[in-house]
Amino acid sequence: MRRxxxxxxxxxxxxxxxxxxxxxxxxxxxxxxxxxxxxxxxDIVSRWxxxxxxxxxLSFYATADTxxxxxxxxxxxxxxxxxxxxxxDLAYSPTWAYEDQLADLSSxxxxxxxxxxxxxxxxxxxxxxxxxxxGYYAAPWVQMTPHVHYWKxxxxxxxxxxxxxxxxxxxxxxxxxxxxxxxxxQKGERVYGIGQGSSTTSNDPYLVMHIYLNxxxxxxxxxxxxxxxxQPETRAKVIAALNSYVKPIKxxxxxxxxxxxxxxxxxxxFLNRKNLVAMNPTLxxxxxxxxxxxDAYNNALRTVPxxxxxxxxxxxxxxxxxxxxxxxxxxxxxxxxxxxxxxLKPETIGPMLQANGGRWVPVMPKLLADPFxxxxxxxxxxxxxxxxxxxxxxxxxxxxxxxxxKVMQEQLWQKAMGRIVIDGWETDKAVDELAERMAALLTE
Amino acid sequence: xxxxxxxxxxxxxxxxxxxxxxxSFEESWSLFFILPFALTFILFxxxxxxxxxxxxxxxxxxxxxxxxxxxxxxxxNTFVFIVFGVGVKMLLAxxxxxxxxxxxxxxxxxSALFLIPWVAPHIPTILSIRWMLNSDWGMINNLIxxxxxxxxxxxLTQPSYGMFSIITVHIWKYLPFWTMIIVAARLGIPKDLxxxxxxxxxxxxxxxxxxxxxxxxxxxxxxxxxxxxxSLGDFNSIYLLTxxxxxxxxxxxxxxxxxxxxxxxxxxxxxxxxxxxxxVLVPLxxxxxxxxxxQR
Numbered sequence: 001m002r003r004x005x006x007x008x009x010x011x012x013x014x015x016x017x018x019x020x021x022x023x024x025x026x027x028x029x030x031x032x033x034x035x036x037x038x039x040x041x042x043d044i045v046s047r048w049x050x051x052x053x054x055x056x057x058l059s060f061y062a063t064a065d066t067x068x069x070x071x072x073x074x075x076x077x078x079x080x081x082x083x084x085x086x087x088x089d090l091a092y093s094p095t096w097a098y099e100d101q102l103a104d105l106s107s108x109x110x111x112x113x114x115x116x117x118x119x120x121x122x123x124x125x126x127x128x129x130x131x132x133x134x135g136y137y138a139a140p141w142v143q144m145t146p147h148v149h150y151w152k153x154x155x156x157x158x159x160x161x162x163x164x165x166x167x168x169x170x171x172x173x174x175x176x177x178x179x180x181x182x183x184x185x186q187k188g189e190r191v192y193g194i195g196q197g198s199s200t201t202s203n204d205p206y207l208v209m210h211i212y213l214n215x216x217x218x219x220x221x222x223x224x225x226x227x228x229x230x231q232p233e234t235r236a237k238v239i240a241a242l243n244s245y246v247k248p249i250k251x252x253x254x255x256x257x258x259x260x261x262x263x264x265x266x267x268x269x270f271l272n273r274k275n276l277v278a279m280n281p282t283l284x285x286x287x288x289x290x291x292x293x294x295d296a297y298n299n300a301l302r303t304v305p306x307x308x309x310x311x312x313x314x315x316x317x318x319x320x321x322x323x324x325x326x327x328x329x330x331x332x333x334x335x336x337x338x339x340x341x342x343x344l345k346p347e348t349i350g351p352m353l354q355a356n357g358g359r360w361v362p363v364m365p366k367l368l369a370d371p372f373x374x375x376x377x378x379x380x381x382x383x384x385x386x387x388x389x390x391x392x393x394x395x396x397x398x399x400x401x402x403x404x405x406k407v408m409q410e411q412l413w414q415k416a417m418g419r420i421v422i423d424g425w426e427t428d429k430a431v432d433e434l435a436e437r438m439a440a441l442l443t444e
Numbered sequence: 445x446x447x448x449x450x451x452x453x454x455x456x457x458x459x460x461x462x463x464x465x466x467x468s469f470e471e472s473w474s475l476f477f478i479l480p481f482a483l484t485f486i487l488f489x490x491x492x493x494x495x496x497x498x499x500x501x502x503x504x505x506x507x508x509x510x511x512x513x514x515x516x517x518x519x520x521n522t523f524v525f526i527v528f529g530v531g532v533k534m535l536l537a538x539x540x541x542x543x544x545x546x547x548x549x550x551x552x553x554x555s556a557l558f559l560i561p562w563v564a565p566h567i568p569t570i571l572s573i574r575w576m577l578n579s580d581w582g583m584i585n586n587l588i589x590x591x592x593x594x595x596x597x598x599x600l601t602q603p604s605y606g607m608f609s610i611i612t613v614h615i616w617k618y619l620p621f622w623t624m625i626i627v628a629a630r631l632g633i634p635k636d637l638x639x640x641x642x643x644x645x646x647x648x649x650x651x652x653x654x655x656x657x658x659x660x661x662x663x664x665x666x667x668x669x670x671x672x673x674x675s676l677g678d679f680n681s682i683y684l685l686t687x688x689x690x691x692x693x694x695x696x697x698x699x700x701x702x703x704x705x706x707x708x709x710x711x712x713x714x715x716x717x718x719x720x721x722x723x724v725l726v727p728l729x730x731x732x733x734x735x736x737x738x739q740r
Contacts, residue, residue, distance in 0.1 A: 068706035075711050092709065190589045192580070201687055255580040256598040260689035274580050409708045415514075418691030422603060433513075 023057035025335040026080040028069060031060040032356065033284040040355040044348060048339050063087070063263050074101060079327040081336040087203055089123060089323045091409045094402030097126035097137035103326040103333055108340045109136040115346060116140060120363035123321040123399060138323035139340050141349065142360035144282045145317045145387060146207050151276055153300040158183035169215050170244060172307035176277050177253035193253035195275040196245070197261045198421065200411040204266055207320060208279045209245055209413045214316045214394055215309040216241040221397035221404055227442050229435045239427050242416060249421045259421065281320065286380040287357045303383040305391065316392040321363060361388055406441040500719045505712035514692045514700070522676070522696040522721070524607060530675050533615045534668045537622040544627045562620040570684035573613055574600065603693035606686045610694060614681040622667055629663040630656060669732045676721050697721045
C-alpha cells in the first residue's frame with residue numbers, strides 16, 4: 001500500500017508541476033485577416049510580459065472556433081482571462097452579463113472613460129441580473145460597420161462606368177443584377193452580381209440585413225425595448241426590406257453557395273471575382289489585397305457608401321462595437337485588468353490599429369481624429385471614415401433589449417430568408433413566423 | 445475427503461502480503477498498471493456520459509428543442525440518412541463482395557485501391573469533395589459551364605441535393621470497410637457447400653440465395669446494425685460537406701446537437717437533441733448485444 005501511495009504521490013506531483021507551469025495570463029483571440037494584424041497584437045502581449053515580468057499564453061483561433069471554445073470553457077468553469085471574438089457583442093455579452101458570468105471591468109474603464117465615444121461605452125454598460133445593477137462588463141476596443149465593395153474594372157469590362165451607378169436603394173442593386181452581370185455573362189464570364197449571403201453559419205447576413213431594415217425605416221425594437229415587428233407599419237417595412245434582400249438570391253443574381261457561406265466565404269468569392277459586389281463588415285476585403293495586389297487595392301476595388309434609403313435620404317449605418325471579455329471565473333482577473341489597462345491606452349491601441357491598415361475603426365474620438373483616418377488618401381480608409389462620420393448611425397436592436405441577442409444566436413433573420421428562398425414561402429408568412437419566434441425569445 | 449496439504453496454493457496473495465498492508469506486491473503492481481486505463485475510462489467515457497445524462501435531465505430544454513421548427517426537419521434528415529446511407533451502402537457492399545471474393549492478382553490490386561477512401565483521413569478527403577461540388581467555383585460546375593454555358597446544380601446548397609451529396613459521400617467513405625467485412629465472412633464459407641450445390645444443378649443466383657446469404661446473414665445483419673449505430677453519430681460527413689446548411693436544412697441529430705451546444709451556448713438542448721436518438725439507438729444496441737451473446 002505504501003508503494004502504491006508513493007506511485008500516486010509521484011503522479012500527483014507531476015500533474016501539479018505541469019499546472020504550476022501555466023501562464024499568468026491566458027488570452028484567446030480571434031485571428032486577424034493578415035499576419036500584420038496578429039503580430040501587432042503579439043507585440044502588445046510581449047510588452048505586457050516585459051513590463052510586468054509575468055507570462056502570457058496567447059492563442060489565436062478562427063472566429064467560429066473562438067466562439068465554440070469560449071462557450072465550452074465557460075460551461076466547464078475554466079474560461080480564459082481575456083478573449084475577443086466578433087460575435088460576443090452581437091450574441092453573448094448581454095446574456096452573460098445578465099447571468100453574472102462576466103468580470104466587472106469598471107476599474108479599468110472608469111479611469112479612461114473620457115477617452116471613449118459615448119455609444120461605445122453604452123454598448124458595454126450592461127445589466128447584471130444577479131445584482132440588478134449595470135456596470136462595464138466588457139471593454140470596447142474597436143468598431144465596425146458593413147461596407148459595400150465592388151470591382152470597378154469588371155464594371156468597366158461590362159461596358160459601364162461608375163457614373164452609371166444609380167444612387168437609390170433598389171435601382172443600385174438591380175443595376176448589378178439586371179445590367180452588369182448579364183453583360184459579363186454574355187462575354188463568357190461565369191460571374192454573379194451580388195454576394196448576398198443568407199447563411200446561418202455567418203454573422204455577416206445578420207449585420208447586412210439590419211442595414212436593409214434601416215434603408216426601409218423598419219425599427220423592429222423601439223428604444224424602450226418593446227418589440228414592434230408585428231405592428232402593421234413596421235411589419236410592412238420589414239416585408240419590403242426582406243423582399244429587397246432576397247431578390248438577388250431568388251433572381252439567381254447571388255452565387256448559389258451564398259446560402260451556405262461561412263464567415264470568410266463571402267471574402268473568398270468576391271476576391272475570386274465570382275461576384276461583382278460584396279457587403280462586408282470591416283475593410284478585410286480590400287486590406288487582404290494591399291500588399292500582394294496593390295493595383296487591385298488602389299484601382300480595381302472600390303469601397304462606397306450604401307445607396308440612399310427608400311425615402312431618398314442616406315441610409316443610416318449600423319455600428320457594432322467589438323468587445324473584449326474577461327470572466328468572473330477567469331483564473332487571473334487582476335492580470336486581465338492589468339493587460340486591458342495597457343491595451344486600452346490610446347498610445348498602445350492607436351498604433352496597433354494603424355498597423356492593421358485601418359481594418360477597424362477606433363472607439364476613441366482622439367484616435368479617429370488622427371490624420372491616418374481623417375485625412376487619409378487611401379481609397380478605402382477614407383471611404384470608411386466618411387461612412388462613420390457622415391452617415392447617421394442607428395444602434396443594433398440588442399442595445400435596446402438585451403434579449404435580442406438571442407435573435408442573432410438563433411439566426412432568425414437568415415432562417416426567414418431560408419423560408420422564402422428555399423421553402424418558397426411568401427415573405428409575409430416568413431415575417432409572421434419570424435415575429436412570433438422573436439416575441440417568444442424577447443419575453444423569455 | 446481431506447485435501448492433502450501439498451495441494452494448497454502456498455503463494456496466494458494473502459501469503460505474500462506484508463503485515464499491515466492491504467495489498468500484496470503483485471496486487472499493487474496490477475492496480476498500478478490498470479490505473480491509466482481506469483483513469484482514461486473514468487475521465488473520457490464514464491464522466492462525459494454521466495455529465496451528458498445530467499445535462500439531459502434538464503426538462504426545460506425539451507420544449508426548446510421540440511418546438512424548434514428545424515428539429516422536425518433534422519429528425520427526417522436523420523431517418524433519410526440512416527435508411528439510405530446504411531441501406532444502400534450495405535446492399536452495395538453485399539453486391540461488391542461477390543467481386544472481391546474472386547481469386548486473382550488483379551482483384552487484390554483493385555481491393556487495395558478500393559480501400560483508399562476508407563483509409564484516407566476524413567478532413568482532406570471530404571473537404572476536397574466539398575470544393576469539387578462547390579456550385580460557384582467547384583470543378584464540376586465550372587466544367588458544366590465551360591461545356592454547356594449553363595450553371596450546374598447547387599450540389600451542396602439545395603437541401604435535397606445536399607442530402608444526396610452527404611449520403612453519397614458517407615457511402616463512398618465507408619463502403620470499402622463493410623465490403624471487406626462481408627468479403628471476410630464469405631471467404632469463411634466452406635467450398636464444399638458450393639461444390640455440392642453445383643452438383644445439384646444450382647445456378648449462381650441459387651447458390652447465392654441458398655448457400656452464400658444464409659451463411660453470412662448473421663454477419664450482414666450485425667454489420668448493418670453496427671453501421672446504423674455508427675452512422676447515427678457520423679458528424680464528419682455532414683459537418684465537413686454542408687455544415688448542416690443551407691439554413692440548417694441538412695442537419696442530422698449529430699450536427700444539430702453540436703450547433704445547439706456551441707453556436708447557441710445551449711448545452712442542455714445539444715444533449716437533448718443527441719439523446720432523442722436513444723429510442724432508436726438503445727434497442728439497436730440491445731439487439732446487437734443479444735445477437736453477439738447468442739453467436740458465442
